[in-house]
Amino acid sequence: MAILEVTNLKVYFPIKAGIFNRTVDYVRAVDGVSFVLEEGKTYGLVGESGSGKTTTGRAIIGLEKVTEGKIVFQGKDITKKRARTRELNRNMQMIFQDPYSSLNPKKRVLDIVAEPLRNYEHLSKKQEKMRVQELLELVGLSPESILKYPHEFSGGQRQRIGIARAIALKPKLIIADEPVSALDVSVQAQVLNFMKDIQKELGLTYLFISHDLGIVKHMCDEIAIMYKGRHVEQGTKEDIFERPQHIYTKRLVAAIPEINPRHREKQFQFRKEVEKEYDAAYDDYFNKDGLAYQLQKISDTHLVALPEKG
Amino acid sequence: MKFMWKFIVRRIIITFPQLILLSVLLFLMAQAMPGDALTGLIDPNVPEEVKEQRREELGLNDPWHVRYVDWVSGIVKGDLGQSFRFKMPVTEVVTDRVINSFWLSLVTLVFTYLIAVPLGMLSGRYNNTLLDSAITTYTYIGFATPIFIFALVMVWVFGYNLGWFPTSGSVAPGLEPGTMEYYLSKFYHLLLPALSMALIQTVSTVQYLRSEIIDTKQKDFIITARAKGASESRVYNRHIFRNSILPIAAFFGYEITTLITGSIFVERIFAYPGMGQLFIESVLLRDFSVVNAVVLLFGIAMILGALLSDIILSIVDPRIRIK
Amino acid sequence: MEMNNINVVDQVHDPTKSPSGLRILWKEIVRDKLALVSLIFLIVISLSVFTISLVLDQDEIVKVDLFAINEPPSEEFILGTDYGGRDVFGQLIIGTRNTMLIGIAVTLMSGIFGVAFGLIAGYFGGHIDNALMRVLDFFQILPFTMLVIVFVAIVPKYTIFSFALIFAAFSWMGIARLIRSKALQEKELEYIKASQTLGTSHPKIIFREMMPNISSLIIVTMTLNLANNIGIESGLSFLGFGFPETTPSLGTLLSYAMNPQTLEHRWWIWAPAAVMILVLMLAVRNVGEALRRATDARQRRG
Numbered sequence: 001m002a003i004l005e006v007t008n009l010k011v012y013f014p015i016k017a018g019i020f021n022r023t024v025d026y027v028r029a030v031d032g033v034s035f036v037l038e039e040g041k042t043y044g045l046v047g048e049s050g051s052g053k054t055t056t057g058r059a060i061i062g063l064e065k066v067t068e069g070k071i072v073f074q075g076k077d078i079t080k081k082r083a084r085t086r087e088l089n090r091n092m093q094m095i096f097q098d099p100y101s102s103l104n105p106k107k108r109v110l111d112i113v114a115e116p117l118r119n120y121e122h123l124s125k126k127q128e129k130m131r132v133q134e135l136l137e138l139v140g141l142s143p144e145s146i147l148k149y150p151h152e153f154s155g156g157q158r159q160r161i162g163i164a165r166a167i168a169l170k171p172k173l174i175i176a177d178e179p180v181s182a183l184d185v186s187v188q189a190q191v192l193n194f195m196k197d198i199q200k201e202l203g204l205t206y207l208f209i210s211h212d213l214g215i216v217k218h219m220c221d222e223i224a225i226m227y228k229g230r231h232v233e234q235g236t237k238e239d240i241f242e243r244p245q246h247i248y249t250k251r252l253v254a255a256i257p258e259i260n261p262r263h264r265e266k267q268f269q270f271r272k273e274v275e276k277e278y279d280a281a282y283d284d285y286f287n288k289d290g291l292a293y294q295l296q297k298i299s300d301t302h303l304v305a306l307p308e309k310g
Numbered sequence: 311m312k313f314m315w316k317f318i319v320r321r322i323i324i325t326f327p328q329l330i331l332l333s334v335l336l337f338l339m340a341q342a343m344p345g346d347a348l349t350g351l352i353d354p355n356v357p358e359e360v361k362e363q364r365r366e367e368l369g370l371n372d373p374w375h376v377r378y379v380d381w382v383s384g385i386v387k388g389d390l391g392q393s394f395r396f397k398m399p400v401t402e403v404v405t406d407r408v409i410n411s412f413w414l415s416l417v418t419l420v421f422t423y424l425i426a427v428p429l430g431m432l433s434g435r436y437n438n439t440l441l442d443s444a445i446t447t448y449t450y451i452g453f454a455t456p457i458f459i460f461a462l463v464m465v466w467v468f469g470y471n472l473g474w475f476p477t478s479g480s481v482a483p484g485l486e487p488g489t490m491e492y493y494l495s496k497f498y499h500l501l502l503p504a505l506s507m508a509l510i511q512t513v514s515t516v517q518y519l520r521s522e523i524i525d526t527k528q529k530d531f532i533i534t535a536r537a538k539g540a541s542e543s544r545v546y547n548r549h550i551f552r553n554s555i556l557p558i559a560a561f562f563g564y565e566i567t568t569l570i571t572g573s574i575f576v577e578r579i580f581a582y583p584g585m586g587q588l589f590i591e592s593v594l595l596r597d598f599s600v601v602n603a604v605v606l607l608f609g610i611a612m613i614l615g616a617l618l619s620d621i622i623l624s625i626v627d628p629r630i631r632i633k
Numbered sequence: 634m635e636m637n638n639i640n641v642v643d644q645v646h647d648p649t650k651s652p653s654g655l656r657i658l659w660k661e662i663v664r665d666k667l668a669l670v671s672l673i674f675l676i677v678i679s680l681s682v683f684t685i686s687l688v689l690d691q692d693e694i695v696k697v698d699l700f701a702i703n704e705p706p707s708e709e710f711i712l713g714t715d716y717g718g719r720d721v722f723g724q725l726i727i728g729t730r731n732t733m734l735i736g737i738a739v740t741l742m743s744g745i746f747g748v749a750f751g752l753i754a755g756y757f758g759g760h761i762d763n764a765l766m767r768v769l770d771f772f773q774i775l776p777f778t779m780l781v782i783v784f785v786a787i788v789p790k791y792t793i794f795s796f797a798l799i800f801a802a803f804s805w806m807g808i809a810r811l812i813r814s815k816a817l818q819e820k821e822l823e824y825i826k827a828s829q830t831l832g833t834s835h836p837k838i839i840f841r842e843m844m845p846n847i848s849s850l851i852i853v854t855m856t857l858n859l860a861n862n863i864g865i866e867s868g869l870s871f872l873g874f875g876f877p878e879t880t881p882s883l884g885t886l887l888s889y890a891m892n893p894q895t896l897e898h899r900w901w902i903w904a905p906a907a908v909m910i911l912v913l914m915l916a917v918r919n920v921g922e923a924l925r926r927a928t929d930a931r932q933r934r935g
Contacts, residue, residue: 058826061830062829062830063826063829063830086832089830089832090832092830093830093831094826094827094830096823096826096827097823098823101822101823101824102822102823102824102826102827103824103827104824104828104842104845104846105824105846106845106846106848107842107845115828115831115833116831116832119831119832119833120832162827165827165831324770328770328771328774331771332774332775335775339783339787342787343787451915453918454860454864454911454914454915454918455911455914456864456865456867456868456910456911456914457868458867458868458871458887459867459887459907459910459911462887462890462896462903462907463907465896466890466896466897466900470893470896470897471897477893567776570776570779571776571777571778574778574779574872575868575871575872578872578891579891589779589782590782590872593782593783593786593874594786594873596786598787601783601786604779605776605779605780605783608776608779609774609775609776612774612776613774616774
């Protein structure tokens with residue numbers, strides 16, 4: 001069952017100039033993006049910085065104003081801010097990229113994790129404390145640390161606090177915006193595996209935003225590749241990694257580092273070929289503005305942005 | 311260049327609503343004040359019916375927006391109303407005072423820069439020396455010293471105890487206007503109040519110049535000039551001075567605000583017949599048509615001063631335009 | 634050298650953001666000898682002024698005594714008497730108390746309004762910010778001193794409270810502008826975004842989440858404003874538009890010097906008040922400047 005449907009989403013930021021500060025042009029951060037999230041699955045949104053993936057996530061949760069398009073969550077149209085009921089908001093939460101700035105430095109862990117509980121559930125002080133301790137235990141932190149401040153924790157621990165806060169209300173959908181990119185590589189896997197565990201435990205759906213294809217491959221069931229505000233290719237994990245069709249996707253896949261040293265030379269050759277193909281075929285895959293074409297269906301699950309034939 | 315013009319046009323455009331708002335505020339204030347335009351014109355013992363008739367004739371019973379338009383068009387034509395104390399048009403009352411205040415402000419500004427430039431240059435050039443510490447201490451204390459205390463001490467020491475300067479008025483009595491003695495006496499009366507204001511007012515300029523010079527010292531083009539063998543004094547007098555002095559010069563429009571506030575105190579302390587003194591007297595004697603006129607003129611001077619400085623700064627210092 | 638290392642560590646943790654921010658402000662004051670002396674002076678002066686003024690009988694002090702006019706300092710009158718035969722020392726003590734109290738009151742009133750104004754403008758941004766900033770711009774170009782004087786003159790039933798209100802109404806703009814630009818930066822941080830997605834209301838985010846994180850800026854600005862406000866209040870009282878003459882204040886004492894005889898020959902009436910205003914302002918400023926250095930890691934003396 002689809003939990004989230006995004007149709008032709010556009011988010012434009014005005015560029016102002018002139019004597020009267022009129023809007024002269026727009027930055028098209030998200031320029032017509034459509035996708036569907038199935039309940040319990042993880043959907044990956046991949047792209048380089050500035051491709052609009054973060055803006056997409058923020059528009060879905062209501063942090064950016066939608067210019068055009070439609071967002072349907074749990075069967076309700078939530079495109080307009082006013083249409084977002086408290087109940088719907090509660091079912092959608094976010095994990096932020098930067099574990100340092102996403103926790104209020106002046107507040108204790110107890111207050112940080114209890115913030116959503118205080119907004120939605122009227123618990124007694126004692127119940128609240130118990131819930132927070134349970135949550136901390138769930139994310140693998142000591143329940144005794146509720147009176148500590150964020151700066152007393154490491155980056156990975158802070159991100160776990162952020163996750164505890166996001167799951168406190170038992171949401172249905174979590175938008176994870178580069179949840180591990182600010183962490184040491186050694187900690188990344190720990191946090192990612194833990195996210196997978198609680199997904200199973202709580203039946204969560206993830207919208208997983210990342211620039212790292214390796215991580216996306218590890219986490220996601222379905223993947224969309226974004227470039228300059230548009231999707232260039234979307235499909236299942238296998239579609240993207242085994243049968244990439246768009247030259248941009250191929251280039252990204254080729255850039256994943258090869259761990260086995262014996263294949264390194266081969267990988268290097270392959271990468272060179274892809275690079276050559278990319279330079280030669282660029283005009284076939286992007287329009288005259290350097291943007292991706294409309295998506296074309298090439299199988300039930302696999303869509304690629306190709307020029308219309310004929 | 312194009313960007314600069316845009317900034318200037320935009321800056322001029324926002325000046326108009328500022329002026330209009332100021333005039334509306336003053337008009338409303340005038341309404342709240344006791345008495346009306348008639349008070350300055352008529353003998354208070356005239357019977358009420360006659361007063362009412364005169365009011366009708368003068369349009370004082372019209373709706374407020376009509377009166378506002380009348381009032382503004384009067385001001386544009388130079389009609390500021392009637393003074394109740396002097397029994398003559400406010401414009402005439404104000405004229406002499408404006409001239410006196412103008413000279414006081416001008417001499418103060420000259421002193422301000424005469425003090426600021428050498429002190430700022432020395433302090434910036436020899437920063438972290440004993441000389442610099444002395445100048446910095448002076449600016450720190452000067453910054454915290456209210457002008458009225460300083461002016462009072464100045465008039466006490468140099469006016470009364472040492473007797474070097476006159477302690478009140480703008481000219482010695484009995485001198486024929488137009489003679490050399492008359493102008494010398496005027497200047498003599500200006501010196502102490504102007505110096506008192508300048509010594510306090512200059513500190514922010516000294517501080518600015520100092521940090522500007524310390525900044526410029528480390529810039530690449532200065533290092534290049536040195537490397538090419540320019541003498542130390544040439545580096546300072548030519549390159550650094552020229553770069554730091556322009557923004558300073560542009561500040562004088564902002565200084566108008568400080569000057570006006572200062573003049574209220576200083577003119578009172580030195581009994582100097584300028585606009586600030588007129589303002590205080592008129593408030594105390596409740597001559598509100600004069601009060602309004604003074605506030606209006608000062609307000610306009612401040613708005614135009616800020617406009618002028620903003621424009622000059624946008625030409626000499628591109629950084630400011632980002633604001 | 635060791636001191637420097639400590640500083641580096643502090644910077645990494647960004648002390649103004651951590652809960653120990655207040656402790657760092659305190660440390661900086663203690664390290665800065667001038668600020669420490671100023672703080673001790675302020676504490677001593679306020680304690681003694683407030684206790685002595687409890688003992689003093691204000692009605693007795695402001696009562697005119699024609700048999701003791703303009704007396705020089707003596708054993709009976711430590712600082713002599715003024716033109717109405719009133720004890721200058723008593724007026725100085727009560728005047729210092731009144732000046733400090735009104736300074737604090739005005740600083741708090743304008744500070745609370747200015748901080749709220751700046752936070753709201755900065756947090757919401759966009760059209761709200763634009764509209765609020767135009768209001769602020771307008772207030773800032775007004776001839777402040779003159780308008781306060783005019784309002785003081787035309788307000789019916791003039792009291793200390795109306796004075797404080799008029800004063801505060803024209804002096805909230807500086808802090809509002811400062812707080813607004815800080816709030817504009819702060820609202821982009823992810824903890825604010827997080828609160829928005831967690832269902833926290835705007836007022837709660839502004840005052841419970843954001844405000845604590847700019848508390849050090851608020852404290853520093855208010856301290857520096859206090860120094861200014863003491864000076865401005867004294868100036869207005871000096872001109873006769875602050876405290877009514879029946880309520881002693883430092884500015885009123887100073888205004889007796891407008892009489893040339895008093896200025897030239899009876900220094901004991903006005904000079905102590907002048908020194909008191911100056912020293913109070915400098916001391917508060919020293920503390921404020923030390924606090925400012927403490928919040929700016931680059932300038933910290935260490």
